[in-house]
Amino acid sequence: MTFSYRVRSVLAGAAALLSLQAQAAEKVTAGSLTFVSSAPLFIAQEKGYFAAEGLDVEIKFFGSAQPIAVAIASGDVDFGLTAFTAGLFNLAGKGALKIVAAQLQEVKGFEGSHILVSNKAYAEGVTSVDKLKGRSFALSQVGSSFHYMIGQLGEKVGFKLSDMELKPLQSVGNMLAALKSGQVDSMIIVPQYARALVNAGEAKSIGQIADYAPYQVGGLFASTRNVETRRPMVEKFIRAYQKGIADYRAAFVTGEEGREQVLASVHKYVFKDEDAKAAYPKILSGVMYIEEDGRMDAADIYRQVDWYRGLGYVDAGVKAETFVDVSFVKPLTQPPAK
Amino acid sequence: MRADRTPVTYRAGGFSPRMIQALGAASFVAVIAALEAAARLGWIGPLSFPAPSAIGAALADLYRSGLLAQHLGASLRRLAVGWSAGVASGLVIGFALGVSTFARSLGLPWVAAISAIPKIALLPLFIIWFGIGEGSKYATIAFGAFFPTVINTFGGVDNIPRNLIRMGQSFNLKPLSIILAIVLPGTLPAILSAFRISASIGIILLVSAEMISAQYGIGAYIIEQQNLFQLDRLMAGVVLLMAVGLAVYGIIAVLERWLLRWR
Amino acid sequence: MPLPQREPCSVQLDIQSVSHSYGTLPVLDSVSFTVRDGEVVALIGPSGCGKSTLLAIVGGLLRPQAGAVFQEGEAPAGCINPLTYVFQDFALLPWRSVEGNIRLVLRGLAAREVEARIEEVLAQTHLSDFRRAYPKQLSGGMRQRVGIARALAVRPAVLLMDEPLSSLDAQTRVILLDEFAELFQRAGVTAVYVTHNLAEAVRLADRVVVLSRRPGRVKDVVPIAVPRPERAIDSPAMLAVERRLWNLIRDEAVLADQELADAR
Numbered sequence: 001m002t003f004s005y006r007v008r009s010v011l012a013g014a015a016a017l018l019s020l021q022a023q024a025a026e027k028v029t030a031g032s033l034t035f036v037s038s039a040p041l042f043i044a045q046e047k048g049y050f051a052a053e054g055l056d057v058e059i060k061f062f063g064s065a066q067p068i069a070v071a072i073a074s075g076d077v078d079f080g081l082t083a084f085t086a087g088l089f090n091l092a093g094k095g096a097l098k099i100v101a102a103q104l105q106e107v108k109g110f111e112g113s114h115i116l117v118s119n120k121a122y123a124e125g126v127t128s129v130d131k132l133k134g135r136s137f138a139l140s141q142v143g144s145s146f147h148y149m150i151g152q153l154g155e156k157v158g159f160k161l162s163d164m165e166l167k168p169l170q171s172v173g174n175m176l177a178a179l180k181s182g183q184v185d186s187m188i189i190v191p192q193y194a195r196a197l198v199n200a201g202e203a204k205s206i207g208q209i210a211d212y213a214p215y216q217v218g219g220l221f222a223s224t225r226n227v228e229t230r231r232p233m234v235e236k237f238i239r240a241y242q243k244g245i246a247d248y249r250a251a252f253v254t255g256e257e258g259r260e261q262v263l264a265s266v267h268k269y270v271f272k273d274e275d276a277k278a279a280y281p282k283i284l285s286g287v288m289y290i291e292e293d294g295r296m297d298a299a300d301i302y303r304q305v306d307w308y309r310g311l312g313y314v315d316a317g318v319k320a321e322t323f324v325d326v327s328f329v330k331p332l333t334q335p336p337a338k
Numbered sequence: 339m340r341a342d343r344t345p346v347t348y349r350a351g352g353f354s355p356r357m358i359q360a361l362g363a364a365s366f367v368a369v370i371a372a373l374e375a376a377a378r379l380g381w382i383g384p385l386s387f388p389a390p391s392a393i394g395a396a397l398a399d400l401y402r403s404g405l406l407a408q409h410l411g412a413s414l415r416r417l418a419v420g421w422s423a424g425v426a427s428g429l430v431i432g433f434a435l436g437v438s439t440f441a442r443s444l445g446l447p448w449v450a451a452i453s454a455i456p457k458i459a460l461l462p463l464f465i466i467w468f469g470i471g472e473g474s475k476y477a478t479i480a481f482g483a484f485f486p487t488v489i490n491t492f493g494g495v496d497n498i499p500r501n502l503i504r505m506g507q508s509f510n511l512k513p514l515s516i517i518l519a520i521v522l523p524g525t526l527p528a529i530l531s532a533f534r535i536s537a538s539i540g541i542i543l544l545v546s547a548e549m550i551s552a553q554y555g556i557g558a559y560i561i562e563q564q565n566l567f568q569l570d571r572l573m574a575g576v577v578l579l580m581a582v583g584l585a586v587y588g589i590i591a592v593l594e595r596w597l598l599r600w601r
Numbered sequence: 602m603p604l605p606q607r608e609p610c611s612v613q614l615d616i617q618s619v620s621h622s623y624g625t626l627p628v629l630d631s632v633s634f635t636v637r638d639g640e641v642v643a644l645i646g647p648s649g650c651g652k653s654t655l656l657a658i659v660g661g662l663l664r665p666q667a668g669a670v671f672q673e674g675e676a677p678a679g680c681i682n683p684l685t686y687v688f689q690d691f692a693l694l695p696w697r698s699v700e701g702n703i704r705l706v707l708r709g710l711a712a713r714e715v716e717a718r719i720e721e722v723l724a725q726t727h728l729s730d731f732r733r734a735y736p737k738q739l740s741g742g743m744r745q746r747v748g749i750a751r752a753l754a755v756r757p758a759v760l761l762m763d764e765p766l767s768s769l770d771a772q773t774r775v776i777l778l779d780e781f782a783e784l785f786q787r788a789g790v791t792a793v794y795v796t797h798n799l800a801e802a803v804r805l806a807d808r809v810v811v812l813s814r815r816p817g818r819v820k821d822v823v824p825i826a827v828p829r830p831e832r833a834i835d836s837p838a839m840l841a842v843e844r845r846l847w848n849l850i851r852d853e854a855v856l857a858d859q860e861l862a863d864a865r
Contacts, residue, residue, distance in 0.1 A: 070567075087564075087566045094385055141562070142565060142566065143565055168552070169550055169551055183470050184551075504692070505692035508662055509705075510682050515708065600697075600736075600737065
């Protein structure tokens with residue numbers, strides 16, 4: 001590890017020298033999922049915000065969040081944009097990566113994830129959040145954001161995690177199928193899927209998570225190596241990312257300014273197999289809140305790490321202060337004072 | 339004495355492997371010691387491979403928390419039920435393919451086609467058919483154990499010396515007697531090797547089977563640790579699977595020594 | 602083809618115009634002969650003349666393409682399998698002990714009868730001390746004794762012996778040949794005995810059916826007139842019969858070889 005680290009640093013140094021000499025754009029790779037949640041990245045790419053910063057960004061796509069984090073740790077990608085999981089915190093805690101800016105956030109007053117119950121469970125009387133106690137709950141994986149959400153929800157309305165029968169089903173597709181068929185009683189899911197299920201009469205929504213437990217859903221990750229040795233490049237990347245967020249917010253969050261153009265940029269990556277007419281409404285239904293300038297709810301990230309650690313899903317040695325880096329973007333909330 | 343007189347040298351050595359238990363055990367110790375040393379000296383970082391002592395500590399934690407028994411119990415039960423079901427049905431079909439022209443003509447192409455499917459590909463279907471509870475887990479393991487059993491059993495029946503069956507017929511034994519007294523025991527070596535293969539496959543499939551909606555089980559634990567990126571615990575789960583594999587191998591070896599003592 | 606002489610009362614087996622071929626290769630051409638009660642008929646001929654094929658047809662283990670085999674007369678008391686095979690390779694179940702192999706073929710008898718018969722045939726074949734041994738623990742000669750014991754246990758009408766000494770070494774063959782001779786004389790066995798060894802045929806048979814080269818036809822039937830007790834090895838009478846048989850076979854064997862060479 002030490003050895004390859006050294007080799008990579010040397011190579012990175014050599015590459016930097018070469019690019020300086022050639023006055024060419026600095027090559028950077030970013031890992032992402034093909035979800036609307038990565039829209040600021042796509043917008044920055046399409047509108048040339050990265051190029052304007054002198055960065056030549058290649059976006060690599062992944063099937064799920066975990067491999068992105070692993071790819072950052074292994075040095076295969078420089079940045080990653082994805083939701084927080086306990087696994088990610090463990091990886092970050094081992095010193096491989098840092099959280100440098102915010103991605104999605106669940107905030108009161110902006111539509112976010114719905115708490116759904118199956119029609120069967122609803123008929124049995126699970127008509128409000130407090131009645132979830134003792135019911136089964138679908139999640140993708142242990143230590144995923146679904147896990148955190150149900151835990152937070154329970155704390156707010158008065159049930160313990162151990163009261164719930166947790167069903168890890170590996171994928172959102174499995175979760176939806178299990179809820180539809182009544183094999184699980186409940187789940188929490190982003191509006192895009194929640195609305196589809198509710199409109200089709202296949203499940204009932206009994207509330208939104210943000211009304212009970214608003215939280216920082218995801219963030220922008222950078223490898224520790226880059227933060228330490230290529231800080232100017234990281235700053236440039238974040239600046240371009242923030243411009244992407246500004247366009248995203250203008251078009252979707254605060255109004256409809258430039259919406260068509262932003263939709264066109266996002267459509268190049270999301271639902272790109274479908275024509276604009278079919279894709280645009282889907283993109284719009286996938287929109288969730290992103291804070292201005294990518295400012296993090298740092299206090300919440302600390303809370304998440306503590307919560308997972310309490311359950312044993314995050315190693316005892318993992319400390320949020322070692323990887324939540326608020327030096328690039330002024331945070332929305334300050335980390336707890338130590 | 340003649341000058342061109344040379345002793346004839348022995349040249350027929352080798353090709354008769356024996357099993358030296360101590361050597362096998364020593365290699366385990368050596369690999370573990372080497373990994374531990376490499377980890378302590380910093381040659382292998384914690385992100386690449388956890389130190390054996392960390393794996394041992396994770397196992398100890400698992401034991402202390404009482405979860406070890408729960409994980410092991412859940413997995414062994416799934417393995418026992420799924421494997422028994424797969425092997426039992428595999429034996430019946432394997433014998434049918436072995437003795438009946440009709441069954442062979444009809445069944446063999448299906449067995450050949452379906453056995454090539456990676457079992458995990460059918461997991462979503464199993465979940466729809468058998469639910470997200472124990473049913474789909476049993477089915478996944480049973481399905482994995484079924485095909486090697488069929489193929490081995492049917493091959494074993496095929497390999498029974500034709501002459502022994504003719505002998506049975508020449509003494510006017512009834513077809514059922516021939517199957518029970520000649521075909522079945524004659525297929526036993528192949529059946530035992532089917533046990534061994536299907537048990538390994540069952541253990542492999544444990545991880546797939548417990549992917550969906552399992553709170554306990556070694557496979558579920560491994561997947562959980564994968565997601566949490568806790569490599570020491572992940573490897574603790576893997577070590578448990580290895581131990582189960584070794585134990586099953588040992589049991590079958592004992593069974594073989596006893597059932598095939600006539601060899 | 603004239604039908605062979607029949608003596609209805611004493612005939613056990615009547616083989617009538619049996620023909621057979623494997624694919625386009627004819628191996629037996631209209632073979633007929635009879636086996637009388639208490640008689641040992643040896644079947645000899647050059648390699649590949651269809652001796653074993655003929656025996657399989659006689660034993661009902663192969664369907665002849667033409668002709669038929671009839672069994673006549675009354676089976677002996679306690680017979681549960683009139684036509685009983687003794688195999689060249691013994692055909693013992695390796696996972697059953699000596700007595701287990703015999704017990705296998707004694708289905709449908711009372712338990713006491715089964716045990717009594719096992720005792721009896723083991724004693725007859727000098728295997729009483731080995732009843733719990735597995736085949737792999739026995740020598741080739743002992744394995745074939747088990748084969749004989751198993752065949753005798755069913756009290757057969759006719760023993761069908763397919764080169765029973767061929768897979769044994771020369772010394773064991775001599776010893777077992779003596780035992781067979783003694784057994785056949787003592788028990789009055791009816792048997793068809795396939796062999797390529799003329800000495801065996803001369804020693805054991807009452808009549809020798811000589812088959813021609815492929816496709817096998819009955820070339821001659823040679824009675825062995827020497828009384829059994831006098832069939833010691835090297836007696837001039839025995840050597841004369843053996844020479845006569847050899848003359849009959851040699852021509853066929855030489856021709857068979859030539860035909861094989863021509864065919865290549």
